[in-house]
Amino acid sequence: MGVKTLDDLLAEGVEGRGVLVRSDFNVPLDENRTITDPGRIIASVPTLKALSDAGAKVVVTAHLGRPKGAPDPKFSLAPVARDLGERLGRHVQLAGDVVGSDALARAEGLTDGDILMLENIRFDPRETSKDEAERQALARALVELVGGPGSGAAFVSDGFGVVHRKQASVYDVAQLLPNYAGTLVAAEVKVLEQLTESTQRPYAVVLGGSKVSDKLAVIENLATKADSLVIGGGMCFTFLAAQGLSVGSSLCQEEMIETCKKLLDDYGDVIHLPVDVVVAPKFAADAPAQTVPADRIPADQMGLDIGPESVKRFTALLSNAKTVFWNGPMGVFEFPAFAAGTKGVAEAIIGATAKGAFSVVGGGDSAAAVRQLGLDEDGFSHISTGGGASLEYLEGKTLPGIDVLESENNGT
Incomplete structure (x- = not known):
């Protein structure tokens, strides 16, 4: 820099x-x-x-x-x-x-x-x-x-x-x-430069959050660079729908299904989706939860977290990674009944870090989840303070607030 x-x-x-x-x-x-x-x-x-x-x-x-x-x-x-x-x-x-x-x-x-x-x-x-x-x-x-x-x-x-x-x-x-x-x-820019310019492989990316549209550019960019791209959170249901599965009343961006189909066609060997999910009849902390296979979500239920088998599979993917970037929770971690997926994946990243991986938590809800779930912040190499800025950097966009500092004639 x-x-x-x-x-x-x-x-x-x-x-x-x-x-x-x-x-x-x-x-x-x-x-x-x-x-x-x-x-x-x-x-x-x-x-x-x-x-x-x-x-x-x-x-x-x-x-x-x-x-x-x-x-x-x-x-x-x-x-x-x-x-x-x-x-x-x-x-x-x-x-x-x-x-x-x-x-x-x-x-x-x-x-x-x-x-x-x-x-x-x-x-x-x-x-x-x-x-x-x-x-x-x-x-x-x-x-x-x-x-x-x-x-x-x-x-x-x-x-x-x-x-x-x-x-x-x-x-x-x-x-x-x-x-x-x-x-x-x-410090933030140094970490992001390491993620983009001197990435040690295998490189695993974990993306969660609610909408595919919010993460589309970073998915498209990182799918060409990562060895594995794990997708959870609300946006995984649009990908599951793109596979022809019924997602019940789960959050699903209908207008993004065709885009997700293309992503799965192009990067099916890199993108990994949940194989089971935790569902409930409504979005509420006290809603009765049950775990079902991802291809058998009842019509009257909505997915609010990834299931234990998904955590196990994602953990296996992450265990050998040398670099991990995580942005977005795996479920509604604010509700205890739907926090296990986020906690399990976070613990898997901590485990990889303990074995020498360079791990970055991309700010926003992911950083909040680490603290709310009582996880050891020192278990990650870096926890960013800027989710949106991190994502835009990894998308390859110019960050105006950094670019202006790099200009030679500003204010000097």
């Missing part, structure tokens, strides 16, 4: 300099606005601590959820600021706005080592605007909070979960200031 890193910035010296950091704090909250999975906050700590300890005046920008481009209390970053402050062992201020009077006043009052978090960047509609001029106007306002161009200020990109977005706080700010990849982003 031809990008300057946080180490380069720290070597230059940051004491007294304004540093704008784009983090990813899009963490899940329960009905009491309690953070249920702080993984992304934990991952942000090394970069922010290093900058604060070195005496930078740190301004952090991030998003949470999908607000409609206006302030919304349920998407406030207040819980994140509290949690981050506890992990850093220091007070983290939270501005009452994004680039308004409160943010400006607080930014002007920062002393060396202080950390200011701006309110949810997506409260400002310009963040996600398709209008380049609007995005650039917000970017200029963000940059002014750390002193503006030419002031010695710098930008650190450390939100891997958003680098596939061409947004003001991700892309446009990097064109205005000297830019650097934070610890998290640099």
